[in-house]
Amino acid sequence: MSSLLQAKNVTKSFGGGIFSKEEELIAVNDISLNLEVENPKIIAVAGESGSGKTTLARLLLGLINPNKGSVEYLGKNLKDMKGKEKRDFRREVQPIFQDPYGSYNPFYKVDHVLYSPIKNFKLASKGEEARKMVEKALELVGLVPSETLGRLPHQLSGGQRQRVMVARALLLQPRIILADEPVSAVDASLRATILDSVKKLNKDLGISVIYVTHDLTTAYQISDEIMILYKGVLKEAGPVEVVIKNPKHPYTQLLIDSIPQANPKLKWGKLDISETQELLDQPGLGWRDS
Structure with missing residues (x-):
């Protein structure tokens, strides 16, 4: 199979x-x-952080270049992209x-963040066409256009603001969405709604997703x-079923053991990093199928 986005042995130091x-x-x-x-x-x-x-x-x-290795989109190194190639990459990823916030x-008004990409990438020739695009994108993420458009950011909940940003990404008809901790600043009650929207984009529209998170629970739910x-x-x-249900590396086990359990009699977070540093520093296991 051909690669869409590929990182090849990338190293970045500061x-x-x-x-x-x-x-x-x-x-x-x-x-x-x-x-x-x-x-x-x-x-x-x-x-975890860091x-x-x-x-x-x-x-x-x-946004940054690796010291070693390469990142390629459709076989082209990102740092070599110019002009139309770079513009297409910015739209599609x-x-x-x-x-x-x-x-x-x-x-x-929140309309501004939705109509700006349409104008910048010349996605619509008429105002009516742009309006229909915006309304469709909002509906795809579970928002009612009439209850969302015309509002100032502070008049929307955190979950609504985040879903507007998902809708904004959708307007550009991306092939990949890279979501960096998209629900960590949102109330727990709204996380499932946003994650369901992201998962639906993958299943219904064929959009690939890279979900960056510290939360193994949500990673397991959607990945x-x-x-x-x-x-x-x-x-x-x-x-995800293999790694989470049958972890082999001590660090993976540490993350899983640190997830709070509903049963107060169960002990969690039982691994102390200071006492298990040698285990955590063991070499990586790479890709596992079982």
Whole structure:
């Protein structure tokens, strides 16, 4: 199968230059990831804060370049893209970030963030056509256009603002959505609604999704495959059912044991990182099918 978006053994480090007093920090160390054209899927990239998952997301979006390895879209290295190729990539690979409020101008109605990409990418020739596109995108994420348009950002709930950003991404007819902690700033009661919207985009529209998260529960709920990162290293990867239900690496087990359980008699979070550092630093297991 042909690759849609592929990271090939990417490494990204910060600091540690000849004139730098800072010690080199390897944020992403020899990571590979592949989304196929013919097989749209949801891949979760999971790990705690500092694991390198957001740096990997920035590499995949072409916001930063790797020190080693490459990121390719339809076989073309991102750092070599220019003109139309780069513009097409920006349209077809859409990010959804953690804090939706930061994407809004508080003095503009939410309509502004929806109509701007239509204008910038010349997706509609008439105002009526643009309006229909906006209304359809809002309906796809479970929002009622008449109750959403014309509002200021603060007049919408956090969940509504985030779903507007998903609708904005949809307007560009993307092939990939990269969602970086899209529900961490949203009330728990609204997370399922947003995640259901993302999953529906994959199943109904064939959009591939890279879901960056620290939350294994939501990763398990919506993902087909999962990658577990720790200190920039891939510790374990494979089908989500295999990795979560039968973890092999101590770090994956630590994350699972740290999930609170409904039964107060059950002990959770029983692994102490300080006492198990040697186990956590064991080499990654790579891809697992069983």
